[in-house]
Amino acid sequence: MKNKKLLVTGSTGYIGGTFSYEALKSGYEVIGIDNFSNSKKATKQILDNFINFTFYEIDISKNLKKVNEIISKTKPDVIIHFAGLKSVSESEKNQNLYWQNNILSTLNILESIKNNNISLIFSSSATVYGDKNESPIPEEAKFSTNSAYGSTKLAQELLISDYSRAYDISCISLRYFNPVGTHADKLIIEDIMSSPNNLMPRILRVAKKIDEKISIYGNRYPTKDGTGERDYIHISDLVNGHFAALKKINGMDNHNFFNLGTGKKTSVLELIRTFENVNDIKIKFDYKSEREGDVAICYADPSLAKKELDWTATKTINEMCVDAWKGVKDGD
Ligand code: WQD
Numbered sequence: 001m002k003n004k005k006l007l008v009t010g011s012t013g014y015i016g017g018t019f020s021y022e023a024l025k026s027g028y029e030v031i032g033i034d035n036f037s038n039s040k041k042a043t044k045q046i047l048d049n050f051i052n053f054t055f056y057e058i059d060i061s062k063n064l065k066k067v068n069e070i071i072s073k074t075k076p077d078v079i080i081h082f083a084g085l086k087s088v089s090e091s092e093k094n095q096n097l098y099w100q101n102n103i104l105s106t107l108n109i110l111e112s113i114k115n116n117n118i119s120l121i122f123s124s125s126a127t128v129y130g131d132k133n134e135s136p137i138p139e140e141a142k143f144s145t146n147s148a149y150g151s152t153k154l155a156q157e158l159l160i161s162d163y164s165r166a167y168d169i170s171c172i173s174l175r176y177f178n179p180v181g182t183h184a185d186k187l188i189i190e191d192i193m194s195s196p197n198n199l200m201p202r203i204l205r206v207a208k209k210i211d212e213k214i215s216i217y218g219n220r221y222p223t224k225d226g227t228g229e230r231d232y233i234h235i236s237d238l239v240n241g242h243f244a245a246l247k248k249i250n251g252m253d254n255h256n257f258f259n260l261g262t263g264k265k266t267s268v269l270e271l272i273r274t275f276e277n278v279n280d281i282k283i284k285f286d287y288k289s290e291r292e293g294d295v296a297i298c299y300a301d302p303s304l305a306k307k308e309l310d311w312t313a314t315k316t317i318n319e320m321c322v323d324a325w326k327g328v329k330d331g332d
Pocket of ligand 1: 086087089124125126127176177178179197198199200202214215216217219227229230268291294311
């Protein structure tokens with residue numbers, strides 16, 4: 001059966017770029033859209049090596065007319081919508097930017113597909129669960145958000161549900177837990193230079209001797225060693241979750257939601273120690289007070305994705321740490 005034609009927003013980002021690369025390698029036709037506000041043109045150059053890749057540089061939050069033109073010209077079967085600003089701390093300092101960018105980009109995508117029989121896969125986040133749930137967290141858990149970033153993710157899911165119901169659009173929202181690592185070909189790399197907030201890029205900056213040490217935010221949480229516990233998932237498992245959703249989406253009605261996590265928890269200290277052991281690199285750290293908005297423990301109940309998408313994460317924390325380091329160690 002011929003592969004579906006995919007339109008990928010945010011196609012030069014860490015997750016969108018890795019997905020686009022693997023989709024092109026698997027023979028999908030990919031129409032990429034990005035405005036490079038949070039990604040590098042070097043990623044587009046890698047994707048340009050595929051003959052089945054077309055690219056448009058536009059800001060979809062500001063260009064409904066252009067989005068309409070691209071969609072009527074290219075006629076994709078499915079849109080995978082990665083584009084969005086995603087820094088929790090930045091969103092708290094610039095709420096208007098996050099609400100404008102994240103909501104309007106999704107509204108414009110929905111407006112341009114509402115009468116075109118095109119399905120939608122949306123890059124959502126475990127942040128929609130906030131700090132009101134016991135882990136492991138199932139999809140029907142309570143929503144609560146404590147950052148503008150998380151609120152825009154929840155709002156986008158609601159927007160998608162309304163359009164899905166009103167225009168009979170098949171939609172899937174994939175709620176990411178903590179993506180880390182680099183795909184097998186080590187070409188699309190998470191940017192560690194643009195002052196990242198996330199844990200793994202911080203560890204990589206110490207390993208690359210960019211930073212002298214990492215600060216662990218809090219060591220008195222009710223966890224195995226007092227540091228925060230999360231559900232880290234290898235980027236390749238995350239990307240495979242999208243391919244699993246692609247295979248099932250046309251058989252699904254309205255808007256469905258799936259956690260993309262491993263169902264396992266790893267503490268900050270455990271991740272640091274694992275990284276040190278598998279890569280034989282010392283990571284200096286100190287302890288700081290708890291970070292505003294952090295939850296102690298957050299990991300997925302991934303059973304629904306297993307049941308409905310026939311998808312399970314397979315890679316271990318060791319593999320995540322090896323691949324994360326391999327991705328950056330030879331780069332500048
Ligand atoms: C993980 C753990 C920190 C940095 C974020 C956002 C969102 C989402 C997932 C997409 C926590 C600790 C971190 C550091 C530390 N992505 N930490 N020192 O906050 O779980 O979720 O990523 O939707 O971007 O919600 O990820 O990597 O920031 O933190 O001790 O320098 O590492 O306290 O326990 P988080 P994170």
